[in-house]
């Protein structure tokens with residue numbers, strides 16, 4: 001396997017990649033946290049590229065606080081556009097392939113059928129705008145790239161909807177959860193597996209790809225499944241977005257069509273509930289260990 005550098009390695013997806021690398025004894029992957037490699041610091045990045053001479057860079061670094069981004073647009077843009085531009089330029093100069101992660105939040109949510117890669121984008125919040133700006137920077141600055149749009153990521157690591165629901169479910173008897181926003185949950189371990197198989201395949205079918213778990217859910221369906229599979233008796237009440245106000249608007253429909261990644265790169269994708277069960281089992285095993 002070629003030398004790989006992962007940026008933003010202590011985030012959710014970065015930690016999933018670290019777990020896979022340990023399990024598969026992949027010693028060629030170098031994991032760099034924000035402390036070790038700030039993607040806004042070009043001098044540091046140049047040193048990293050000179051030291052590792054990576055064939056692949058995986059960018060897991062991002063500003064992901066969707067509501068907070070509404071008040072911190074400049075910071076979100078800096079990281080999600082300018083940081084990504086820095087990595088893209090260096091990848092081009094060093095002939096490295098960039099694997100960059102983007103989001104379903106680049107879409108407006110006004111569609112009713114699964115979205116392909118050629119569908120028009122129209123973000124409705126600052127986070128989505130900043131991620132779209134990052135995608136455009138990658139495309140403009142380096143040809144050897146894979147941009148993978150994913151959605152509703154969760155795992156045993158970091159902050160995510162599954163862990164929030166499990167925490168709130170212990171604290172409250174009843175939860176209100178939005179049912180008029182529909183998408184596809186994605187287990188970050190499955191995405192990490194997908195990223196490594198793209199690298200292992202050595203494919204040069206660069207471009208934009210959609211990847212989420214198979215199937216469709218509202219956040220309400222997702223919450224119900226989390227409690228059902230965890231055998232927790234929590235009453236979940238479906239509410240409309242208008243009844244659960246958040247700083248940032250979120251797309252009403254952001255289900256992505258994964259035909260391209262399955263057909264072109266031969267990626268197999270698990271059904272979301274099967275992967276959710278795997279994640280919940282692992283969360284409970286790690287709690288039992290403590």
Ligand SMILES: NC(=O)C1=CN([C@@H]2O[C@H](COP(=O)(O)OP(=O)(O)OC[C@H]3O[C@@H](n4cnc5c(N)ncnc54)[C@H](OP(=O)(O)O)[C@@H]3O)[C@@H](O)[C@H]2O)C=CC1
Nearest residue numbers: 008010011012013034038039061062064101103150152153
């Ligand atoms: N989470 C989700 O639901 C979804 C995420 N995505 C995308 O997937 C990717 C991974 O997301 P996820 O793992 O959940 O995100 P996290 O928020 O868990 O991780 C982001 C990481 O970026 C790091 N970071 C922040 N600033 C910098 C910097 N200046 N230089 C280097 N690293 C920095 C953070 O470091 P530190 O810990 O030190 O702050 C953190 O480790 C992102 O591109 C995100 O936009 C797409 C769809 C859904």
Ligand SMILES: Cc1cn([C@H]2C[C@H](O)[C@@H](COP(=O)(O)OP(=O)(O)O[C@H]3O[C@@H](C)C(=O)[C@@H](O)[C@H]3O)O2)c(=O)[nH]c1=O
Nearest residue numbers: 064066103104105151152153161176177178219244250
């Ligand atoms: C906690 C909570 C949330 N919600 C709603 C709010 C929101 O519409 C939805 C999800 O809330 P969260 O804030 O957990 O998730 P959010 O940060 O919106 O998740 C998004 O993150 C970014 C990074 C992405 O790229 C997206 O794909 C998506 O995963 O659930 C409820 O209805 N009830 C609740 O009790």
